[in-house]
Amino acid sequence: MPDDTEDKKSVDNSAPPEAETLDTPADSKPAAAAANVAASGKKTGPLAIARKIVNIYTIVFALLVVAGAAVVFISIKPPKTTTQTPLGKLTDQQLSQLKSNSTLVGDPKQTLDIQSSTILEGQVLARSDLNVAGSLKVGGALSLPSITIAGSGNFAQVGVSGALSVGGDTNLQGQLTVQKNLNVTGSASFGSLSVSSLSVTSLQVKNDFSISKHIITSGGTPGRSLGTAVGGGGTASVSGTDTAGTVNINTGSNPPAGLFVTISFNQRFSATPHVVITPVGSASGALQYYVSRDSSGFSIGVSSPPPSGSSFAFDYIVVQ
Numbered sequence: 001m002p003d004d005t006e007d008k009k010s011v012d013n014s015a016p017p018e019a020e021t022l023d024t025p026a027d028s029k030p031a032a033a034a035a036n037v038a039a040s041g042k043k044t045g046p047l048a049i050a051r052k053i054v055n056i057y058t059i060v061f062a063l064l065v066v067a068g069a070a071v072v073f074i075s076i077k078p079p080k081t082t083t084q085t086p087l088g089k090l091t092d093q094q095l096s097q098l099k100s101n102s103t104l105v106g107d108p109k110q111t112l113d114i115q116s117s118t119i120l121e122g123q124v125l126a127r128s129d130l131n132v133a134g135s136l137k138v139g140g141a142l143s144l145p146s147i148t149i150a151g152s153g154n155f156a157q158v159g160v161s162g163a164l165s166v167g168g169d170t171n172l173q174g175q176l177t178v179q180k181n182l183n184v185t186g187s188a189s190f191g192s193l194s195v196s197s198l199s200v201t202s203l204q205v206k207n208d209f210s211i212s213k214h215i216i217t218s219g220g221t222p223g224r225s226l227g228t229a230v231g232g233g234g235t236a237s238v239s240g241t242d243t244a245g246t247v248n249i250n251t252g253s254n255p256p257a258g259l260f261v262t263i264s265f266n267q268r269f270s271a272t273p274h275v276v277i278t279p280v281g282s283a284s285g286a287l288q289y290y291v292s293r294d295s296s297g298f299s300i301g302v303s304s305p306p307p308s309g310s311s312f313a314f315d316y317i318v319v320q
Helices: 002-013 017-023 026-040 046-076 092-098 282-286
Strands: 223-226 235-240 244-250 258-264 274-280 289-294 297-302 311-319
Touching: 223 235, 235 258, 244 258, 274 282, 274 289, 282 311, 297 311
Parallel strands: none
Antiparallel strands: 223 258, 235 244, 244 311, 258 297, 274 311, 289 297
């Protein structure tokens, strides 16, 4: 009998480890797991398990955040329209590209909005219309081949090297200085006109004509021809213009009554003008002189024989 008992014990001791594991109570499983982990050489303590759980939750949370951001972005994104949109801020690279020639920024549907002050050191070319919402101030010279001002314009100083054509009425508040010729083909009305030299082909004065200084006539000297009243070897000369001048007469021997001299105008009058003769000196005033006139000239004569070898002078003014 003792032999059988020992045989059973040996049989029980030789049972495989798996049978012992199945018969092990539930509260002894952690110890067995720890033993298995120790046997396998791996560390699976509570800290490692917590790390695995935290990593899983972190990945899930990140995915939820990305999904929420995508939903918010789609919900607040404005609809695509064809209106012009600003390009935004220019980067340093884009600004450096602008320094090169023929650099395109944006497309015709976009607007380049520059919020800060801008200084352009080179030339600026606008291939289309240039609209200035505010005031335009030009510090230097402004060169314009042509300019059209639809509304009002205020210029401190304007220099026009070519022709200036004004289609409408022009109101000049200050002085007008013309250094060269001024040609007016139509009528002109001036409240007050001050010129250093004025050349007028035809002048019509509808009111009183006031001259504060002298009247100086200009033009060529009219022609003259001697009459019989100068006598033998007598002479006559004229100095002045068609408008005013002086006739000098020197009689010769035995001068008869008649014409001293005939004055011929450089330019005929349209009608017979008024000729005013004034004798110069008492000798001329003692003569019985007279005047004959027409549109081409006038003559000075005496009704009685003048003295021989004498000098006479007459001033004349001719107006129509």
